Amino acid sequence: MRAALAPGVRLLRALPRDSRYRGLTLVLTFLSYTSYHLSRKPISIVKSQLHPNCSALGLNPHNDSNSSTWCCWAPFDGDNYKELFGALDNAFLVAYAIGMFISGIFGERLPLRYYLSGGMVLSGLFTALFGLGYFWDIHVLWYFIVVQVCNGLVQTTGWPAVVACVGNWFGKGKRGLIMGIWNSHTSVGNILGSLIAGAWVSSAWGLSFVVPGIIITTVGIICFFFLVEYPEDVDCSPPLHHMAHDEDPGGVTISEKDPEAVTSNEGPLSLSGQSSADHSHSPKEPAEEPEAISFLGALRIPGVVEFSLCLLFAKLVSYTFLYWLPLYIVNVAHFGAKEAGDLSTLFDVGGILGGIFAGLISDYTGGRATTCCVMLVVAAPMLFLYNHIGQNGIGTSIAMLIICGALVNGPYALITTAVSADLGTHESLKGNAKALSTVTAIIDGTGSVGAALGPLLAGLISPTGWNNVFYMLIAADVLACLLLARVVVKEARGWCGYMARKRGFKEF
Numbered sequence: 001m002r003a004a005l006a007p008g009v010r011l012l013r014a015l016p017r018d019s020r021y022r023g024l025t026l027v028l029t030f031l032s033y034t035s036y037h038l039s040r041k042p043i044s045i046v047k048s049q050l051h052p053n054c055s056a057l058g059l060n061p062h063n064d065s066n067s068s069t070w071c072c073w074a075p076f077d078g079d080n081y082k083e084l085f086g087a088l089d090n091a092f093l094v095a096y097a098i099g100m101f102i103s104g105i106f107g108e109r110l111p112l113r114y115y116l117s118g119g120m121v122l123s124g125l126f127t128a129l130f131g132l133g134y135f136w137d138i139h140v141l142w143y144f145i146v147v148q149v150c151n152g153l154v155q156t157t158g159w160p161a162v163v164a165c166v167g168n169w170f171g172k173g174k175r176g177l178i179m180g181i182w183n184s185h186t187s188v189g190n191i192l193g194s195l196i197a198g199a200w201v202s203s204a205w206g207l208s209f210v211v212p213g214i215i216i217t218t219v220g221i222i223c224f225f226f227l228v229e230y231p232e233d234v235d236c237s238p239p240l241h242h243m244a245h246d247e248d249p250g251g252v253t254i255s256e257k258d259p260e261a262v263t264s265n266e267g268p269l270s271l272s273g274q275s276s277a278d279h280s281h282s283p284k285e286p287a288e289e290p291e292a293i294s295f296l297g298a299l300r301i302p303g304v305v306e307f308s309l310c311l312l313f314a315k316l317v318s319y320t321f322l323y324w325l326p327l328y329i330v331n332v333a334h335f336g337a338k339e340a341g342d343l344s345t346l347f348d349v350g351g352i353l354g355g356i357f358a359g360l361i362s363d364y365t366g367g368r369a370t371t372c373c374v375m376l377v378v379a380a381p382m383l384f385l386y387n388h389i390g391q392n393g394i395g396t397s398i399a400m401l402i403i404c405g406a407l408v409n410g411p412y413a414l415i416t417t418a419v420s421a422d423l424g425t426h427e428s429l430k431g432n433a434k435a436l437s438t439v440t441a442i443i444d445g446t447g448s449v450g451a452a453l454g455p456l457l458a459g460l461i462s463p464t465g466w467n468n469v470f471y472m473l474i475a476a477d478v479l480a481c482l483l484l485a486r487v488v489v490k491e492a493r494g495w496c497g498y499m500a501r502k503r504g505f506k507e508f
Helices: 009-014 016-042 042-050 081-109 114-134 141-169 175-182 185-200 207-226 260-262 273-281 296-301 302-332 337-365 368-389 395-423 432-465 468-481 485-507
Strands: none
Touching: 016 042, 016 114, 016 141, 016 175, 016 185, 016 207, 042 081, 042 114, 042 185, 042 207, 042 302, 042 337, 081 114, 081 141, 081 302, 081 432, 114 141, 114 485, 141 395, 141 432, 175 337, 175 395, 185 207, 185 337, 185 395, 296 302, 296 432, 302 337, 302 368, 302 395, 302 432, 302 468, 302 485, 337 368, 337 395, 368 395, 368 468, 368 485, 395 432, 432 468, 468 485
């Protein structure tokens, strides 16, 4: 007697073909970028083990004359260890920022599946090589710097590729919410990276890098076998990136014929369904594809420059927390390395909530820039409060970390996902989807300049006191908000016009 079909299989069969492949794309790209961030996190956890407080561990068993640093890992055993940690961070982040501007250009011209999976395998290799320095007993700075530079370059393959894949499968309707949830891969990766690195940080810190390296390599191989780049490759309908409406460059959508169209969800049978069907049945011939957009052409898209510069300062704040929060907790709250790493994951928990909230609100209001600006304004006083009262008790610390994580990472998540996809499929491109990777790379590449500056400035400023580091972060938040002022004004004007038109329709 044959058993009934498994419930999971029945559910898959009940879903439309397009939905199954969209779900597969979301899952694979989510796992991909989770593993990217998982492999970046260990360095922040291991820092406190490379230069621990040796006096708390008792007498030097080797009778070394320099007893205060007998347990440190050379070359990080000197008084300049914070500057060396900053050099490690910037070796990765500067290479990442430079490589990101080039990566999007390659991403538009190479098969995304090959580009993504190849980058993940190489990222796994260089992540593991850093950890192998422990087992090979390497104590020269140049080895770790070179590995960090190489890892920063190959990790630039990730973001343009995954955003382009998701943008190829999903239209603009509900994009903020979908990408807000999907973008939790950043925080999930940071959390898993912290937990995995923390498991071995005190016993054999090399495994804190080797294990994440194996994980990202494995996920890269899975993506090579299962990732589908375009809906047309599997005879699915491509998404509609635009409705029949006027769109303000700032992101507010205003329908000329139906004010309610701003919240409508695109699909194969929406206003432009015929053109969508035509595209889905026409073969993808390379000769008929539009040319990839140039770097300068992408910069001319309305909103790209403003959001790129805003992300520079938003990412400066986020990555300073990413690389320095565990060490801050160790120094200020006097937790151990593992406990500080575990506690720092709450910042990423807040990041998940903030990304989803920002995407939901921006979908509902149509104001991407306004949503970012409001969250950045509120984040500034919250950072000040965390520095002054965040260590007063474990409950206060948990609450403040979650709130700060939500407010700091919410705008960062929105800009790097929904905003990048919106601008990469902007109406001014007249249907040329070949701009998506380039626009994403420009925005994230500019943000990565801030990501490199943040940890560097933290390393230089922290010897003068952690208060000064937080003042720097607050100033960066304010600047990020000011840079979006012009786009926020455009969104406000768009809303005023929308409300005036809506009143006109009611009177008519």
